Amino acid sequence: MLRDVMGKTFRLLGYTIQYGCIAHCAFEYLGGIVVCSGPSMEPTIQNSDIVFSENLSRHFYCIQKGDIVIAKSPNDPKSNICKRVIGLEGDKVCISSPSDFRKSHSYVPKGHVWLEGDNLRNSTDSRCYGPVPYGLIRGRICFKIWPPNDFGFLRASPNGHRFLDD
Amino acid sequence: MLRDVMGKTFRLLGYTIQYGCIAHCAFEYLGGIVVCSGPSMEPTIQNSDIVFSENLSRHFYCIQKGDIVIAKSPNDPKSNICKRVIGLEGDKVCISSPSDFRKSHSYVPKGHVWLEGDNLRNSTDSRCYGPVPYGLIRGRICFKIHSLLRGI
Numbered sequence: 680m681l682r683d684v685m686g687k688t689f690r691l692l693g694y695t696i697q698y699g700c701i702a703h704c705a706f707e708y709l710g711g712i713v714v715c716s717g718p719s720m721e722p723t724i725q726n727s728d729i730v731f732s733e734n735l736s737r738h739f740y741c742i743q744k745g746d747i748v749i750a751k752s753p754n755d756p757k758s759n760i761c762k763r764v765i766g767l768e769g770d771k772v773c774i775s776s777p778s779d780f781r782k783s784h785s786y787v788p789k790g791h792v793w794l795e796g797d798n799l800r801n802s803t804d805s806r807c808y809g810p811v812p813y814g815l816i817r818g819r820i821c822f823k824i825w826p827p828n829d830f831g832f833l834r835a836s837p838n839g840h841r842f843l844d845d
Numbered sequence: 846m847l848r849d850v851m852g853k854t855f856r857l858l859g860y861t862i863q864y865g866c867i868a869h870c871a872f873e874y875l876g877g878i879v880v881c882s883g884p885s886m887e888p889t890i891q892n893s894d895i896v897f898s899e900n901l902s903r904h905f906y907c908i909q910k911g912d913i914v915i916a917k918s919p920n921d922p923k924s925n926i927c928k929r930v931i932g933l934e935g936d937k938v939c940i941s942s943p944s945d946f947r948k949s950h951s952y953v954p955k956g957h958v959w960l961e962g963d964n965l966r967n968s969t970d971s972r973c974y975g976p977v978p979y980g981l982i983r984g985r986i987c988f989k990i991h992s993l994l995r996g997i
Contacts, residue, residue: 697867704866740922751980754956757906790920814917815980 710734710818713749715761719796719803720747723834724761729825730833732818742792742813744770744842747820747833750794753808759817762794762804763836768813771843774806784843792816797837876900876984879915881927885962885969886913890927895991898984908958908979910936913986916960919974925983928960928970934979940972958982 705711710733715724724730724747732749736742744764752760766772772793775783787793791810796802805811823829836842871877876899881890890896890913898915902908910930918926932938938959941949953959957976962968971977 697863700866700870701863703870703873707869751978752956753978753980754954756956756979788920790918790922812917812919812978812981813922814919815978 706734708734708738712824713761713818713820717761718801719798720761720763721798721801722837723747723763723797724820724823725826725829728823728829730820731822731824732820734818736819737813737816740813742816742819743767745836748792748794749817749820750811751815751817753811753815760794760804761820762796762802764792765795765805765841766793766843768792772805773841773843790814795838795841799838799841872900874900874904876987878990879927879984879986883927884967885964886927886929887964887967889913889929889963890986890989893991894989896986897988897990898986900984902985903979903982906979908982908985909933914958914960915983915986916977917981917983919977919981926960926970927986928962928968930958931961931971932959934958938971956980 710731713730713732715728715730716726718726736746737748742748742764744767746764747761748764749759749761752758766787768787768789768791770787770793771784772787773782774785775781787810791812793805793810795804795806820833823831823833876897879896879898881894881896882892884892902912903914908914908930910933912930913927914930915925915927918924932953934953934955934957936953936959937950938953939948940951941947953976957978959971959976961970961972
């Protein structure tokens, strides 16, 4: 009797671990659904929007300028940030704050990206904590699922002036 | 005949994916064997040493000062680095190079660690690329395997 119960428990545990691992790898390598919070990506992504994030691009190193990515926060490894890629390694970016009279520029170092939120006035991003190492990127947001009236692919950046051409 | 072959192929593929995922999660959450290369951690870890890296500490955020960690390189996301943690967030570290006459100090920012190789003269580390975000850490090296075999 006890042996039956223990046998069933171990089998259940085995299946749980097995399918847990498969689900984890699916999220890690394919993609998953993400709930976004905060105002820093308005109007493109609002607070409590649900989006789909694909995680293949970052493994194949084909994240591009203009993509919206999810990354681990450089200041807090327990939380994630959702920002737009304004510059890749080697690109020239504008690093001065809006209140500065003179614009100052810098080049994104090797292995890093420059991230900014679409809501420039209410976003803590690379203008605050500097360029973010590429290794912190978790995935690329490609699709909004909720709210239904905004379903579909995400819009381009409303701040085109932040993308500097070489 | 064809159905049998296809059935066997899909079953094989299914098992491969299944056990591949389990192996990946074992490496990701428990630990794995790592081959180290380079001179930056001499004499503690020599070139081609084989070590065991446990990956639980970083998930539970209990990496401590003095631990040797493996992290993704801040300059090259495709490669890993193996250095010692000299300072955690908030700690004071010396950021001047050995040739400077006056020592200058700085505090490690929140969410970052300061890494240095044991072979200070031949190591590219935080003295070069600055504090490293905690999120880049992959695991903590706890065990050298190769030196155990050397004794046998």
